[in-house]
Amino acid sequence: MLKIKRIKDGRKNVEQVKELLDSRSGDNLAKYRDVAADILKRVRESGDQAVLDYTARFDGIEFEASELEVTEIEIRAALKEVDADFIEALKNAAANIEEFHAEQKDKSWQKQKKPGIITGQVCRPLKKAGVYVPGGRAAYPSSVLMTVIPAKVAGVEEIIMFTPPDKEGKVSPVILAAAEIAGADRIFKVGGAQAVAAAAYGTETIPGVDIIVGPGNIYVSMAKELVFGQVKIDMIAGPSEIMIMAEKESNPAYIAADLMSQAEHDPLASSILVTDAPELIEKVEAELEKQIEKMSNKEIIKESLENFGLMIEVKNPEAAMEMINLVAPEHLELAVKNPFELLPAVENAGSIFLGEYTPEPIGDYYAGPNHVLPTNSTARFFSPLSVRDFVKYSGFIHYSKAALKEASNDVICLAEGEGLDAHANSVRIRKQK
Ligand SMILES: NC(=O)c1ccc[n+]([C@@H]2O[C@H](COP(=O)([O-])OP(=O)(O)OC[C@H]3O[C@@H](n4cnc5c(N)ncnc54)[C@H](O)[C@@H]3O)[C@@H](O)[C@H]2O)c1
Numbered sequence: 001m002l003k004i005k006r007i008k009d010g011r012k013n014v015e016q017v018k019e020l021l022d023s024r025s026g027d028n029l030a031k032y033r034d035v036a037a038d039i040l041k042r043v044r045e046s047g048d049q050a051v052l053d054y055t056a057r058f059d060g061i062e063f064e065a066s067e068l069e070v071t072e073i074e075i076r077a078a079l080k081e082v083d084a085d086f087i088e089a090l091k092n093a094a095a096n097i098e099e100f101h102a103e104q105k106d107k108s109w110q111k112q113k114k115p116g117i118i119t120g121q122v123c124r125p126l127k128k129a130g131v132y133v134p135g136g137r138a139a140y141p142s143s144v145l146m147t148v149i150p151a152k153v154a155g156v157e158e159i160i161m162f163t164p165p166d167k168e169g170k171v172s173p174v175i176l177a178a179a180e181i182a183g184a185d186r187i188f189k190v191g192g193a194q195a196v197a198a199a200a201y202g203t204e205t206i207p208g209v210d211i212i213v214g215p216g217n218i219y220v221s222m223a224k225e226l227v228f229g230q231v232k233i234d235m236i237a238g239p240s241e242i243m244i245m246a247e248k249e250s251n252p253a254y255i256a257a258d259l260m261s262q263a264e265h266d267p268l269a270s271s272i273l274v275t276d277a278p279e280l281i282e283k284v285e286a287e288l289e290k291q292i293e294k295m296s297n298k299e300i301i302k303e304s305l306e307n308f309g310l311m312i313e314v315k316n317p318e319a320a321m322e323m324i325n326l327v328a329p330e331h332l333e334l335a336v337k338n339p340f341e342l343l344p345a346v347e348n349a350g351s352i353f354l355g356e357y358t359p360e361p362i363g364d365y366y367a368g369p370n371h372v373l374p375t376n377s378t379a380r381f382f383s384p385l386s387v388r389d390f391v392k393y394s395g396f397i398h399y400s401k402a403a404l405k406e407a408s409n410d411v412i413c414l415a416e417g418e419g420l421d422a423h424a425n426s427v428r429i430r431k432q433k
């Protein structure tokens, strides 16, 4: 018998939901941060040797430095091992992801504000991007597509992938096939905080990059947080989350299936149903009992649902929306008859799935929008991984002599107001001529 927590709406209970989500990182965050900091320091000091030592310790593989990079021969061999249907599905997904991300491409622009004044913005791709692909619990070729394709669309010169080696010191053939289809330039068999360190600082064998993106476990996340500033990072993407808003008429079998889809990722994943129909909660619970037994990952799903699953009963759809915006879930399903009517009220969610024939996995694999998403309520201020993460901007300005003269009184006044006489002088000196 599954035991999933159940609460009613109300201010106090909102706090309870947030506490539940926060509790997933536990009290050990500082401990993980210290482990990651140690690894970063050693890789910074000892380069390849530290990477090799950590790979031996955490992944159980004794590599030489020359074996860290995946070779062309390994890639060709892997491609032969992967099922033709799988390759075809990867290619179809890649085409959808590329088409969606092409819309995010930003252009450089300039405008003549008035005669003698031109302002504009140059948009340039970053030169080198490091893409982390988790390899511990499960290998996700879909995450390869979701991280490499936006970098490619942005025009990044070199895309370097990092993923831990498996027990035989190899990278899963499906990961290599996805990397080939998406267009990764180099692949290193390095995982965890040591991969983040090598990407941030560079070693004798591994080139340093400008940005590190992609999901990973707590060591990867802590390391990304610690190298931020030295390099750019995308976000801290933690264990998966799904929140489903449903009504009396919603299909309980579909809701149960979708809650389980994210619970399957991790015992720390969180799956939440919010509804104004208490009878639906009972039906969904009955469906969960029924469907869970058929799942190959039922142990993880059960643990996740019992520890971090939640059924929330609210008075009306407005209260459900309030709850959603406070939780700011990674994935939100609006499993209702008229989802587009509710869309404008969603302020905080990483990715939104509209209608009962839009299950979350269509977004994980196929539709086009990115599946690397902010978790742990950070959808309040973070966005999905996008082409914009892989570019940077510079503003530019041109003033003619006459235009500067016209603006000079204002600028001199502002500079003097800040007590910065040399700034005022730089304008004044041109005005006098
Ligand atoms: N949000 C998303 O888009 C998304 C997508 C896929 C996966 N994920 C998440 O990514 C995570 C993947 O984690 P994972 O562990 O399976 O793979 P991982 O590749 O992130 O981590 C494996 C590495 O962790 C390091 N490590 C293991 N134990 C260690 C220890 N005791 N000390 C220091 N380092 C250690 C090792 O170097 C190992 O190579 C999961 O939480 C999953 O839910 C999220």
Ligand SMILES: N[C@H](CO)Cc1c[nH]c[nH+]1
Binding pocket: 140, 142, 143, 239, 240, 241, 262, 265, 330, 364, 371, 372, 373
């Ligand atoms: N749902 C995950 C992000 O939370 C992404 C993923 C990859 N494969 C399947 N799902």
Ligand SMILES: [Zn+2]
Binding pocket: 240, 261, 262, 265, 364
């Ligand atoms: Zn998923």
